[in-house]
Amino acid sequence: MSGNDVAGTVFAFAIAILTTPAGVSGAVLLLPVQVSILGVPSPAVTPTNLLYNVIATPGGVYRYWRMGALRGGLARTLALGTLPGVVIGAVIRVEYLAGPKAFLVVVALVLLPLGAWLATRGGHRPEATDAGPRLSQVGVFVLALAVGVVGGIYGIGGGSILAPILLALGFTVYDVAGAALAATFLTSVAGVVTYQFLQQRHGGTIAPDWTLGLAMGVGGLLGAYLGAHLQSRIPETLIRRGLGIIVLLVAVRYLSEGLGVG
Secondary structure, eight states: OOHHHHHHHHHHHHHHHHHGGGTOOSHHHHHHHIIIIIOOOTTTHHHHHHHHHHHHHHHHHHHHHHTTOOOHHHHHHHHHHHHHHHHHHHHHHHHHOOSHHHHHHHHHHHHHHHHHHHHHOOOOOOOOOOSOOSSOHHHHHHHHHHHHHHHHHHTSTTHHHHHHHHHHTTOOHHHHHHHHHHHHHHHHHHHHHHHHHHHHHHOSSOSOOHHHHHHHHHHHHHHHHHHHHHGGGSOHHHHHHHHHHHHHHHHHHHHHHHTTOO
């Protein structure tokens, strides 16, 4: 393994521990690490992030399943929406957003509302419940489809956007975390395959960096399993606000770079 691969493994492990309790794979924070520290070129950084999801998320999904906290119906609805969405997003990413400046602006616009919501959302963890929140199954599907497009562009599978939105709409962390990770896994598989196909068509640096993606995935797999195990021991407010502050800092930096400010 190269120094980059070892660094990616360590970063992925640490990030996954932090984000998995909220139902987020960690890819949302790994992308800045790849761009700024590991030097992964654009647009290969996006499918490399998706490859990380493919390897890393099963650890968290398995742990939530063992805990009885994996909501199968919600996971299926999310996956049915995000799967076609990520394919559309991948095509948009390669055809229209290949330039690094445009991509950084997209990253920032995705992260800003996500980070703001996580950082300001308070309250205590509600009890687990099977009661339906204020959103129909069709509404969840449409939301998942839209998020899947964004996730395909950004390389996050959509879970890191879906999780806070669903929490805001009345789902509990127990409802969302396992289902969002399961949908992220399935969507990321589709995303990696799509980018590999686009590599054959376009050439260049479109396919994932397989060595780095696998190295980060191993770190993420271990971190996600541990993070899911720790969920019940961490105050929900701390999970949301800590993650939100980090995401906001990353978003501000990339918006500044993408717009050429400073």
